[in-house]
Amino acid sequence: MEIRFGKRSDIGQVTDIFNYYIEHTNARFEEMPLSYEDRQAWFSQFAGDSKYQIFVAVENGILLGFACSQPYRATPAFEDTVEATIYLAPEARGKGLGSILYSMLFEALGNQGVHRVLSGVALPNDASLALHRCFDFREVGVFQEYAKKNGQYISSMWLEKALDIEFSST
Template identity: 90%
Template sequence: MEIRFGKRSDIGQITDIFNYYIEQTNARFESAPLPDEDRQAWFSQFAGDSKHQIFVAVENGKILGFACSQPYRATPAFEDTVEATIYLAPEARGKGLGSILYSKLLEALGNQGVHRVLSGVALPNDASLALHKRFGFREVGVFQEYAKKNDQYVSSMWLEKALDVEFP
């Protein structure tokens, strides 16, 4: 298995993983599958020399999962804060791959001047909460029933992790 920076040619397989979570779980709040074209614009935010990174796990040409950091909010006040996202293909869950991907992502972010990493986890999701806590994320709070999917309200736990920042 290889962990590497994501490429545009990975978008189709990344979109397939997103769409699994849209169609089969409450982890994504979209009500319809994402088209590849939507993910093209989304993918343009990532660069190896920025706070916005994407890493993929690949085995035999198949993307097994990805972890990325995206802008938290589009205003200068939040430029040193990112929101981290991680998704695994269903067959890759429970094998330690999430830890490998998060290690790579957080290591890369440590070199980019990121001050805080945030992550929202739709509940219930004990595996994702355990992964985040293993990496030093702390619970900030729960947005109770703030989203609705398939006629059911969904709550999300928000977590944060401080990263060391060196200013010139």
């Protein structure tokens, strides 16, 4: 298995993984599949020398999962904060791949001036919560029934992780 920075040629398989979660779970709130074109624009935010990174796991040409960091909100107040996302292909779950991908992502972010990493987990999702706890994410709170998909309300646990950078007001 190869763990590497994502490439544009991965967009199709990344889109397939997103769409699996849209169609079969409440982990994504969209009700319609994402398009390849939409994911191309989304992918353009990632760069190896930035706060916004994407790592993929590939085996025999098949993308098994990815972890990425994205802007939390588009305002200067949040420039040292990122939102982390991780998705695994159904056949790759429960094999430790999420830990490998998150390890790579957080190691890379350690040199990019990131102060906080946030993540929202649609409930219930014990496996994702356990993964985040293993990486020292702290539970911040639950947004109760704040989203609606297919006629059902969804709650999400929000978590945060501190990274080691100092803020100077000078």
